[in-house]
Amino acid sequence: MKVKSFEFNLRELAGSMGDFGTLFPLAIGYIVVCGLNPAGFLVMMGLANIVTGLMYRLPMPIEPMKILAVVAIAQHWTPSMVYASGFAMGVIWIVFALTGVIGWIAKVTPNSVIRGIQASLGVLLAIAAIKMISTWWTIGIVSIIIVLLLRQNRYAPAAIVLMLLGVAIMFIKGQFQHVSPPSFSFPHLTGFSLEEVWQTLLLAGFAQVPLTVTNATIATSSLIKTYWPEKAVSERRLSWSQGIMNLIPPFFGGMPMCHGAGGLAGQYYFGARTGGANIIEGLIEVAMGLFLAGSIAGIFAFFPTAIIGAMLFLVGIELTKFAKDIRADKDLIPMSITVIVSLTTNMAYGFLAGLTAHYLIRFISRKKG
Numbered sequence: 001m002k003v004k005s006f007e008f009n010l011r012e013l014a015g016s017m018g019d020f021g022t023l024f025p026l027a028i029g030y031i032v033v034c035g036l037n038p039a040g041f042l043v044m045m046g047l048a049n050i051v052t053g054l055m056y057r058l059p060m061p062i063e064p065m066k067i068l069a070v071v072a073i074a075q076h077w078t079p080s081m082v083y084a085s086g087f088a089m090g091v092i093w094i095v096f097a098l099t100g101v102i103g104w105i106a107k108v109t110p111n112s113v114i115r116g117i118q119a120s121l122g123v124l125l126a127i128a129a130i131k132m133i134s135t136w137w138t139i140g141i142v143s144i145i146i147v148l149l150l151r152q153n154r155y156a157p158a159a160i161v162l163m164l165l166g167v168a169i170m171f172i173k174g175q176f177q178h179v180s181p182p183s184f185s186f187p188h189l190t191g192f193s194l195e196e197v198w199q200t201l202l203l204a205g206f207a208q209v210p211l212t213v214t215n216a217t218i219a220t221s222s223l224i225k226t227y228w229p230e231k232a233v234s235e236r237r238l239s240w241s242q243g244i245m246n247l248i249p250p251f252f253g254g255m256p257m258c259h260g261a262g263g264l265a266g267q268y269y270f271g272a273r274t275g276g277a278n279i280i281e282g283l284i285e286v287a288m289g290l291f292l293a294g295s296i297a298g299i300f301a302f303f304p305t306a307i308i309g310a311m312l313f314l315v316g317i318e319l320t321k322f323a324k325d326i327r328a329d330k331d332l333i334p335m336s337i338t339v340i341v342s343l344t345t346n347m348a349y350g351f352l353a354g355l356t357a358h359y360l361i362r363f364i365s366r367k368k369g
Contacts, residue, residue, distance in 0.1 A: 012273070013160060014160045015273070016267065018267040019061045019263035024303065030073065038296045039290065041255055047249075047286065055241065058275055059277045065085075065256040066211065067211055068204050069255070071203060080191065080196055088197045088198075113354035117214045117354075122265075126316030129311075219261035223322075266312075341354070
């Protein structure tokens with residue numbers, strides 16, 4: 001049976017909303033704290049989604065680079081620093097793709113470590129989700145029930161029902177009165193200095209690289225093989241797209257972007273099966289950037305956090321399920337070490353610890369043999 005490359009229906013629309021849990025909080029921070037122009041932010045992200053959907057013909061999440069986003073928001077970076085960090089990441093990923101470095105890293109990374117990274121991400125997402133749900137337990141629990149009942153429904157997919165529920169709550173609470181009315185806005189040219197490129201690399205860029213290698217590249221490629229074995233996407237190809245999507249948008253107000261296993265799991269969990277999901281999401285984001293740039297920060301800020309948390313929680317649980325593939329003792333140890341170190345420090349250290357454990361076990365086994 002031939003797998004379709006593009007579908008445009010309610011299921012794909014629902015799937016396109018599957019990774020909103022990671023987007024909303026960081027988007028608010030970038031726009032409100034760092035002062036990014038919402039028009040450039042959304043239009044560039046939308047175009048990246050459309051191009052990626054056309055290129056891969058699969059759901060392929062476009063997400064903020066998380067370490068960069070968290071540091072930028074915490075340290076109140078200027079917009080030009082955010083753009084400079086994105087450009088720096090673009091250069092790094094193009095170099096990784098050109099030299100084949102990313103392929104070599106993927107080749108030496110065992111499946112046990114990949115599953116450990118995915119499980120770690122799932123736990124971290126679930127923890128973050130519980131904090132979001134705790135802002136309104138009743139709506140959070142109701143949202144989880146809605147997902148469990150309607151996730152597979154063709155006519156009322158859970159993600160769409162939850163988005164409508166959130167809008168209805170905002171309307172009932174009168175929060176739309178505090179949101180600016182629609183108006184047309186267009187992305188403008190932006191810039192940065194080479195000094196800012198180096199500065200942001202030192203502040204957060206170099207710390208971002210291992211996370212992007214593990215989660216956005218290796219783990220995403222592995223997840224695609226799990227979901228669509230007949231449409232495998234290499235780590236090198238993902239490196240190319242992450243490089244290109246960060247070289248151009250910084251000059252038009254775009255943030256640092258990457259792919260991500262969590263976002264892909266979210267899209268798939270809520271129904272995305274084709275590149276149509278990316279195109280739908282991209283068109284929505286472009287329209288929001290052009291017509292709702294002045295309103296979007298208010299909409300994101302007032303939308304019930306507990307609903308987004310409920311979606312994120314179930315995606316996190318879904319990611320941990322892939323760990324059941326690992327059964328052999330020699331693989332369970334590296335996976336467990338990857339998870340423990342990732343959760344107690346960060347995923348970059350977890351990746352290195354799991355890799356070390358894997359090759360140490362292999363070395364000891366050869367010595368005994």
